[in-house]
Amino acid sequence: NAGVMQNPRHLVRRRGQEARLRCSPMKGHSHVYWYRQLPEEGLKFMVYLQKENIIDESGMPKERFSAEFPKEGPSILRIQQVVRGDSAAYFCASSPPTGENTGELFFGEGSRLTVL
C-alpha cells in the first residue's frame, strides 16, 4: 500500500537545532502540500510544491522555514533554529498531476515535532 510516507513520525529537538521532515508522495502523485497542525487546532496550509518547483509558499513563516521537492527523492520541510512555538504536527499530502484540482488530498500520518 504505497500511501504518503512521512518520516520521522516523532522528532524531538532542542531550541536552536534544525529539524528536517521528509515526505514521499503516493505513487503517481507529483504534487505535494505541507500543512501544520498546532495542538487543538485545524490544519493550516504552509506550502505547495511540484517537482523542482515551489508553487505557493504563502503559508510558510518568512524566516527559518524552507521546503523543497527535488527531481529525485522525497520532499523536505526544513526548520532551522527551532523554537518552542514550532512544536506541532506537520502533515504532508499529495495529489495526482491532473488538470482538475478537486480538493481531495491524501495525507500522510504526520511528523510530530517537539521542541524542548
Place this chain on the structure above:
Amino acid sequence: GQQLNQSPQSMFIQEGEDVSMNCTSSSIFNTWLWYKQDPGEGPVLLIALYKAGELTSNGRLTAQFGITRKDSFLNISASIPSDVGIYFCAGHPGGYNKLIFGAGTRLAVHP
C-alpha cells in the same frame, strides 16, 4: 483571510445516537470536504461535495453543500465506538488544492 467556523467543538454521545456537525464561512467555496482524523494519524477524506445543494451519503455518513456555498453539514447516524475522532470540514476555493480547514469537532462515543 478565509476562515471556517466549525461547531460544535466537541460532542460526547452514547453509542447508537445520531450526530450532526456543521461549518460556516464568510466566503464562497467551490468544494466542501469532510475529513476524519484518528488519534496519532493523518486526516482521511470521508465525503467531498462539488455542487451547491448537493446531498451525498457514504454509509452512515451524510453531508450537504449549502445552497449559498458558504456552509456544509455532516450527519452520522447510529454512531458506533469507532466513530471516535476529530472531524474536520475543509473548503476548497478553487485552483490548486490549498484547503481551508475548520478547527474540528471532537467526537467521543460512549458504549
